[in-house]
Amino acid sequence: MSQFGAPRGRTCSRSPRSRTLRSVATLTSAVLAVTVLAGCSSGDDTGEAPAAAQDNAPAKRDAVADGGTLRWAVDALPTTLNSFQADADGTTARIAGAVLPSLYTIDQRGRPQLNPDYLESAQVVETEPKQVVLYKLNQQAVWSDGREIGAPDFVAQWRALSGRDTAYWTARNSGYERIEKIEKGKNDLEVRVTFSRPYADWQSLFTPLYPKQVMGSPNSFNDGARTTLKATAGPFLLKSIDRKSGDVTLARNPRWWGQSAKLDSLVLKAVPRADRAAALAAGKLDLAEIDRSTAERISLALRDARAGRNGAQAALAHGPGSAITSSKALKSWALANGSDEEKAEEVQAARQKNQKAVAQYASEQDALAGFVVRKSLEPAYTQLSLNGESGALADERVRRAVARAINRQELAESVLKPLGLPASPPGSHLALAGQAAYADSSDALGDQDTKEARALLADAGWVPGGAVRKPAGAKDGAEAGSEAEKAKTEKAKTEKAEQEKKDKKADGSATDAKKTDGSTDAKKKADTASDEGLYIVGDDKPGDPRALPAPVIGAAGPENGTGILAPAPAAARQSAALLARAEALDTGAGSGARVAHSVTKPDRGVAGAYAPLGTAAPVTAPQAARALGKDGKELSLRFVLPSGPGSESLRAVGDRIVRMLDAVGIRTQVTKVSDDSFFKDHVAAGDYDLALYSWPASAFPATDARPIFAKPEPASDGSLLVEQNYSRVGTDRIDQLFDQAAGTLDEEESRELVRQADARIWAAAGSIPLYQRPQLVAAKAEIVNAGAWGLAGPRYQDIGFKKPESSKGAERNR
Numbered sequence: 010m011s012q013f014g015a016p017r018g019r020t021c022s023r024s025p026r027s028r029t030l031r032s033v034a035t036l037t038s039a040v041l042a043v044t045v046l047a048g049c050s051s052g053d054d055t056g057e058a059p060a061a062a063q064d065n066a067p068a069k070r071d072a073v074a075d076g077g078t079l080r081w082a083v084d085a086l087p088t089t090l091n092s093f094q095a096d097a098d099g100t101t102a103r104i105a106g107a108v109l110p111s112l113y114t115i116d117q118r119g120r121p122q123l124n125p126d127y128l129e130s131a132q133v134v135e136t137e138p139k140q141v142v143l144y145k146l147n148q149q150a151v152w153s154d155g156r157e158i159g160a161p162d163f164v165a166q167w168r169a170l171s172g173r174d175t176a177y178w179t180a181r182n183s184g185y186e187r188i189e190k191i192e193k194g195k196n197d198l199e200v201r202v203t204f205s206r207p208y209a210d211w212q213s214l215f216t217p218l219y220p221k222q223v224m225g226s227p228n229s230f231n232d233g234a235r236t237t238l239k240a241t242a243g244p245f246l247l248k249s250i251d252r253k254s255g256d257v258t259l260a261r262n263p264r265w266w267g268q269s270a271k272l273d274s275l276v277l278k279a280v281p282r283a284d285r286a287a288a289l290a291a292g293k294l295d296l297a298e299i300d301r302s303t304a305e306r307i308s309l310a311l312r313d314a315r316a317g318r319n320g321a322q323a324a325l326a327h328g329p330g331s332a333i334t335s336s337k338a339l340k341s342w343a344l345a346n347g348s349d350e351e352k353a354e355e356v357q358a359a360r361q362k363n364q365k366a367v368a369q370y371a372s373e374q375d376a377l378a379g380f381v382v383r384k385s386l387e388p389a390y391t392q393l394s395l396n397g398e399s400g401a402l403a404d405e406r407v408r409r410a411v412a413r414a415i416n417r418q419e420l421a422e423s424v425l426k427p428l429g430l431p432a433s434p435p436g437s438h439l440a441l442a443g444q445a446a447y448a449d450s451s452d453a454l455g456d457q458d459t460k461e462a463r464a465l466l467a468d469a470g471w472v473p474g475g476a477v478r479k480p481a482g483a484k485d486g487a488e489a490g491s492e493a494e495k496a497k498t499e500k501a502k503t504e505k506a507e508q509e510k511k512d513k514k515a516d517g518s519a520t521d522a523k524k525t526d527g528s529t530d531a532k533k534k535a536d537t538a539s540d541e542g543l544y545i546v547g548d549d550k551p552g553d554p555r556a557l558p559a560p561v562i563g564a565a566g567p568e569n570g571t572g573i574l575a576p577a578p579a580a581a582r583q584s585a586a587l588l589a590r591a592e593a594l595d596t597g598a599g600s601g602a603r604v605a606h607s608v609t610k611p612d613r614g615v616a617g618a619y620a621p622l623g624t625a626a627p628v629t630a631p632q633a634a635r636a637l638g639k640d641g642k643e644l645s646l647r648f649v650l651p652s653g654p655g656s657e658s659l660r661a662v663g664d665r666i667v668r669m670l671d672a673v674g675i676r677t678q679v680t681k682v683s684d685d686s687f688f689k690d691h692v693a694a695g696d697y698d699l700a701l702y703s704w705p706a707s708a709f710p711a712t713d714a715r716p717i718f719a720k721p722e723p724a725s726d727g728s729l730l731v732e733q734n735y736s737r738v739g740t741d742r743i744d745q746l747f748d749q750a751a752g753t754l755d756e757e758e759s760r761e762l763v764r765q766a767d768a769r770i771w772a773a774a775g776s777i778p779l780y781q782r783p784q785l786v787a788a789k790a791e792i793v794n795a796g797a798w799g800l801a802g803p804r805y806q807d808i809g810f811k812k813p814e815s816s817k818g819a820e821r822n823r
Contacts, residue, residue, distance in 0.1 A: 059443030060431045060781055061386040063117050065796035066788070066811075073271045073793055073809040082280045082288070082297035086255055090247070091234040092217055093170060095180040100257070100277060107259050107275065107805045108241040109217040110150070110158065113708075119388060119444040119800030121212060121708045126150070126267040127158070131212070136754060139189065140204040142211050148198055149266035152220050152240040160193040160200045163215060165224035167191055167202075176227035183712045184214050207752050209759045210709040218242075244270040244806035255279035271809030283654045285787070289380060290373035295789050296796075299382070300655055301428065304785045310377040321371040380787045383796030384428060387784040389705040390435045391424075391659070393666065393777045396698050398721075398729065398737035401471070401644055408738070408774035409454065410465035411646075411699075414673045416457040420662055421780035428783050435778040438718070439710040439767045443800055445756075446710055448764045453771040462673045466637055466644070473674065476638025637674040645676040646698035649691045653684035659701050662779070666699070692735050700735075703782055706800065710763050711750035718770050720744050738775025 087100040112128055113121045123131060127150050135141035150158045169177045170185040189205040204211070222239040223229055233239070238247055244267065245259035257277040261270045280288045286303040288294045299307075313323040347353050393415065401407045417434035425432040435441060436449025455461065466472075637644040650656070650663045660681070667677045677699065682691060691697050707713035716732035720739030724730050731737055743766050750762035770776070784797045794807040 059118055059386070059800050060433060060441070061384075061799060063797065063799045063801060064383040064385050064786075065798055066383065066793045068793035068811060070268065070271070070807060072812055073807065074812045075271060075809075076273050077271075077810050078274045078276060079272055079792065079795075079808060079810075080276045080278050080293065080295045082285055082294050083257075083277045084279065084281070086250065086252060086257065086279050089235040090238055091219075091223070091230065093179050093181065094231075094235075095178075097180065100279075103277060104247065104257065104259070105217040106243075106802060107245040108238065108243040108247050108262075109219065110215075110242050111802075112144075112216045112218065113212055114804070115388075115708060115800065115802045117443075117799055117801045119441060119706060119708065127218075133211070133754060136207075140207050140211070140754065142202045142204075143194060144200040144202070145194075146198045146200065147266070150242065151264060151266070152242045153246060153262065153264055154240045155264070156220075156240070157197060158218070158242060159197050160191060161221045162218060162224070163200050163202070164191045165221035166215060166219055169224040169230050174227070176231075178227075178231045183715075184208055184210060188214075207754055209751050209753055209756070210712040213709040213712055244268075245275060248274070265806075268806055270806040275805070275808070286377070287373065289787055290376040292376065294787075296792060297787050299785050299787045301658060301783075301785065303787065304382045304384075304428070306374070307377050307380050307382050307787055310374045311381070313374065314378040319371070319375060321367075323371065323374045379789060381790050383786045383788055384430060385784045385797035385799040386425075386430060386441075387782040388441060388800045389703045389782045390441065390778045391662070391701060391703045391780055391782055392438075393779060394692070394697075394700045394702065394736045395775055395777070396695060396700075396735075396737055397775055398695055400698060401469075401639075401646065402698055404469050405774060406465045406469040407471065407644075410462040410469070410673065411670065411675065412454055412774045412777050413456075413458050413462040413465065414675065415666060415669050415777060415779075417777070417779055418457075420665055423665060424658060424662060424780050425783055428785070430783055432780065435781055437764075437767050438704075438770050438776065438778055439707075439714050439763055441706045441781060441800065444706065444708070446760045446763045448767070450764060450768040450771050453768040454774060459673055466673065466675070470639045471637040471644045471674075472639065473635045473637060476636060476641065476643035635674055636676050643676060644674065645678055646670070648677045648679045648699040649687065649697040650679060650681050650701065651684050651687040652681040656684070663701060666701075695729075695731075695735070695737065701779075711747055711759060714763075715744070715747040715751070718743055718747070718766070718775075734775075736775035738773050740769065740773060743769050743773070 081103075083100040083103065085098070085100060087098060087104065088096045089101060090104060091097060092101055092105050110127045111124055112131065114124050116122050125147065127147050129145040129147055131142065131144045133140060134143045144163075146158055152158060167185055167188050168174065170179055170182045171188065172179070172182040172186050187204050187206055187208045189203045191203070192201050193199065194201050202211070202214075219234070220238075220240040220242070223234045229239075236250065241247055241262070244262055244265050246262045248258040248260040250257050255278060259275040259277070261273055278288075278294060280294065280297065282298070282300055285294065285297045285299055286306055289297060289299075289303075289307075309323065313319075344352055393411075395402050395408045395411060397403050397405075397408060402411070418432070421432040421434045433442075434451075436451045437447055440447040648663060648667065650660050652660075663679065667679060670677055680697075688702065692700050692702060704717060717734055718739055719732045719734050720741060720743065721729045721731045721734060721737050729737065746762050746766035746769070750759045750766065753759050753762070784799065786796045788796050789810075791811045793809060793811045795803065
C-alpha cells in the first residue's frame with residue numbers, strides 16, 4: 010500500500026490544532042489517505058466479492074521458517090509515532106500495526122473482525138437510556154513493561170482525543186467526543202464505555218490503542234510520542250530508529266502472548282519509489298511496493314531467465330543497448346576514431362556512458378530475476394475532483410456534463426488491464442466492492458453520454474461561438490446581439506417612424522398613394538435584414554432562432570431534445586431527474602419539490618454574428634470539437650497534475666480525460682506542478698478546476714467519509730472551511746444522511762443511509778471515482794504471507810521466509 014504524507018494546510022480546521030482528519034497526499038502518486046481503522050465484524054457474509062483477490066503467497070505457519078530479517082521499503086522515516094497527529098503517515102501506521110494493539114483487524118473483503126489477541130468480546134450491552142459498550146480484554150494482554158492493558162489506557166486515550174482539552178494537538182477526534190464516561194467493569198479485564206448519544210461506529214475507537222504513558226499528558230502526546238514509545242504491546246517491539254541510515258528496526262517481542270512472530274526482526278527502509286528497482290537489484294530490499302515500470306522490468310527479468318537469456322543479452326534485447334543497430338554502432342566507432350579530435354572525444358565519452366548503462370542494466374536484470382511481482386487492488390480509488398467553489402464548475406450542470414463526457418470504463422482499463430487486474434470502475438465513493446456498505450449508485454449520475462453532456466452544457470449557457478459574442482439581456486442564453494446591431498436596429502426604427510410621418514402629410518391620387526406604398530415597401534425591404542437564407546455563425550441550419558417555440562418541460566415537451574443553440578428540454582429534465590434518482594433511495598424526502606426547483610428557465614437561443622444574404626456558410630469543425638463559450642468567455646478548465654517521476658500513470662489518465670472533454674467542447678489548461686506543491690498549494694488551497702488524487706476505503710464510512718463530503722461552511726474571515734472536501738461541493742442533505750448513519754445502532758439501516766448519501770454525492774458531481782488503485786509489490790520468491798494484501802491488513806507475526814524444500818519434519822505451530 011502506498012505511504013502517505015500529511016501537509017498542515019488551512020483546509021479544514023475548526024480548531025487551531027485540528028487541521029485534517031485524514032493524512033494527505035502522497036506526492037509521487039497523488040494519493041490522499043489515512044490508516045483504515047479496523048472494526049467489529051457484522052457477521053454479514055453476503056454481498057459481492059472484492060474486485061481482486063489477495064496475492065500474498067499464503068502459507069501455514071508450520072511452513073514458515075523461524076528467524077531471519079526482512080527489509081521492507083517505506084517512502085520515508087516517520088515524522089511522528091503518534092497516529093493521531095496531523096503529520097502521521099503510512100510509516101507511522103505500519104509501525105503502529107506491528108507494535109500496538111489493534112482491537113479489530115480487516116479481512117480480505119475489507120470488513121472488520123474482532124482481534125482475539127486483545128479482546129475476548131466487545132458488544133453493546135445497553136441502549137437505554139444510554140448506549141453502553143462492554144469490552145472484555147484478553148487476560149494475557151500486557152504492555153512491554155509488564156503492566157496489564159486495561160481501563161486506564163482507554164480513559165487516557167479518550168481524554169486526549171475527545172477535543173475537550175485543546176492542549177492536545179490532535180488531528181481527529183471522531184467518535185471520542187461522543188463518549189460520556191469510561192469505567193472499570195466487574196474486574197480489571199472489563200471496560201465499560203458509556204456514550205452521550207448513539208454511535209454506530211463505536212468499533213472504530215481505540216485502534217490503535219496507545220498506553221496511558223503516551224496519552225496521559227499533553228507533553229507526552231504532543232512531543233514524547235514523536236520519536237519513541239514508552240511501552241508497546243504487539244508481536245514486535247520498536248527497537249531503534251536510525252535517521253542516518255534511514256532504517257526503523259522492529260524486533261520480536263519476547264512478552265508477546267499470541268503466536269510468536271516468525272521473523273527475528275523487521276527493518277523498514279526509507280527508499281524513494283524511483284530508486285526501488287536499483288535497491289532491489291542491489292540486494293538492499295526484500296519487499297517493496299513498486300510502480301508499473303519496475304514491475305515490467307521484473308517481469309522481463311523472469312521471462313529472460315526462463316528463456317535462458319542472461320542480463321547482458323537482455324540489455325541488448327530491451328535495455329539501453331536495444332536501440333543500437335549495426336549501422337549506428339559502425340558510425341559511432343568511425344566518429345570515435347576519426348580525425349576530428351573534439352568530436353571523437355565527445356563520442357568516446359558517450360560510448361563509455363552507454364556501455365556502463367548496459368552493464369548496470371544487465372547486472373540489475375540478473376538480480377531482479379530473483380523477485381516476483383504480487384498484485385491486487387489497493388483499498389483506495391483514484392478520482393477526478395471538480396472544484397465547485399467558483400467559476401464554471403460552480404454550476405452543477407457543468408460538473409455533470411464533465412462527468413457524462415468521461416468514459417470511466419476506458420480509463421480503468423487503460424490503467425488496470427495491462428497489469429492483468431480487473432478493470433471495473435468503482436460504483437461508490439464510500440466503499441469498495443466486497444465491503445458491507447458497497448452498492449453501485451453511479452446511476453444517480455449516469456454513464457458516459459456525449460449527447461447528454463452537450464445538452465447539459467447548452468442548458469447552462471455554454472454554446473459554440475459563445476466565447477466571441479456576449480449576449481445582452483436575459484440569462485440562460487436569451488437572445489442578444491452586439492451593441493452595433495442594437496444601434497442599427499434603433500436607427501432603422503427611427504427612419505421608419507420619420508417616413509410614416511412624411512407619408513401621412515403627402516397628397517396625391519390613389520395611384521400615387523399606391524406607388525408611394527410600393528416605394529415604402531421596397532425601402533423597408535432594402536433597410537431591413539431578411540431572415541430568408543440567414544446564416545448564424547455557430548448554428549448548423551438557416552432560419553430565425555427566435556421563431557423556435559419555447560422548450561416545454563413535461564409530457565408536452567419533445568422527446569429527444571433540440572439543437573445546441575436552443576438547449577434541450579431533456580437537459581432541464583435531467584437536472585431534476587438526477588436528484589429524483591438519488592431520492593428514490595432516500596426515504597427521508599420526496600422528489601416533487603426538488604423537481605420543481607431544478608427546472609430552469611427555458612432558453613430561447615443565443616444570437617450569433619449575422620452574415621450577409623447569399624454568403625456561403627463557412628466550413629466549421631465538427632460540433633463536438635468546437636470550443637464552447639458564454640458571455641464572451643471560453644469554457645476552459647485548469648487541470649492540475651503532479652509532475653514527479655512516480656506520477657506517469659496519473660498524467661496518462663489526465664491526457665485521456667483532456668481528449669474526452671475536448672470532444673464535447675470543453676477546453677483544458679493542463680498545469681503540471683511539483684510533487685511538493687501539488688496537494689498543499691493547489692488541491693487543498695482550492696487553486697485548481699480539475700485534479701486527480703485518491704481516497705482510501707474505510708470500514709466506517711459514516712465517520713471517516715463525512716469530512717470528505719461535508720458541505721463547506723463560511724468562516725468568520727470570509728474564507729471557506731472545507732474539512733477534507735476539496736471539491737467544495739456538498740449539501741445539507743448529504744450531511745444529514747451521514748449524521749443519521751453514524752447515529753443509528755441498526756447496522757443495516759446505517760449501511761442503507763450511507764448508500765443514500767453516496768447516491769446524492771454522485772448526483773452532486775463534485776468527484777468522479779475512476780478506478781481502484783493497482784497494488785504492485787515486489788517480493789523475493791521465498792517470502793510468504795506478504796505482498797499485495799488487497800483490502801486486508803497484514804498479519805505481521807505470520808510474515809517470513811518459506812522453509813527450504815529439503816527441510817524435513819515440521820516445527821510445532823508457534
